[in-house]
Amino acid sequence: MAFVTEEFRVKAEKICAKYPKRDAALIPLLQELQKESGYVAEEAMDELARFLDLPYSRVKAVVTFYTMFNREPAGKYHLQVCRNISCHMAGAPGLLARLRSKLGITEGETTRDGLFTLSAVECLGACGAAPVMQVNDEYFEKLDESKLDALLEDLKHGKYPLKG
Numbered sequence: 001m002a003f004v005t006e007e008f009r010v011k012a013e014k015i016c017a018k019y020p021k022r023d024a025a026l027i028p029l030l031q032e033l034q035k036e037s038g039y040v041a042e043e044a045m046d047e048l049a050r051f052l053d054l055p056y057s058r059v060k061a062v063v064t065f066y067t068m069f070n071r072e073p074a075g076k077y078h079l080q081v082c083r084n085i086s087c088h089m090a091g092a093p094g095l096l097a098r099l100r101s102k103l104g105i106t107e108g109e110t111t112r113d114g115l116f117t118l119s120a121v122e123c124l125g126a127c128g129a130a131p132v133m134q135v136n137d138e139y140f141e142k143l144d145e146s147k148l149d150a151l152l153e154d155l156k157h158g159k160y161p162l163k164g
């Protein structure tokens, strides 16, 4: 399966044009690939490296470094709980434990019905509203267990986006 399709190339050239050097568009292009496929496959990294004329190792290093990139197909809802200090102090470990127990999966796994993928991620940049969880593109702040339970119920019933 080709990831860097003709259609993608057209879009990618427009994105590259916004930057002084093509390789500066690496992260936005990875985000674009992920938006289209839900994850960034090994082949996609290879194709993008060739498209940008970069070493594959550089693309792979970026994908591996940033937790926002999925290297495997994620569930319909990707639950990303911040594990950095502010969120940790505000109860993130309890939220993660609750999610593990309610969903029957651990970090990096997807439920068998394909609905939820769970991840613990680095700071989401909303420390003042800790603890924070990102679900796909939406942030949920100042979470506690009851808010988390209600959120999961909403998602199970297909209510997403929840704030839109």
Ligand code: FES
Binding pocket: 082, 083, 084, 085, 086, 087, 088, 123, 124, 125, 126, 127, 128, 130, 131, 132
């Ligand atoms: S520490 Fe959680 S958002 Fe920054």
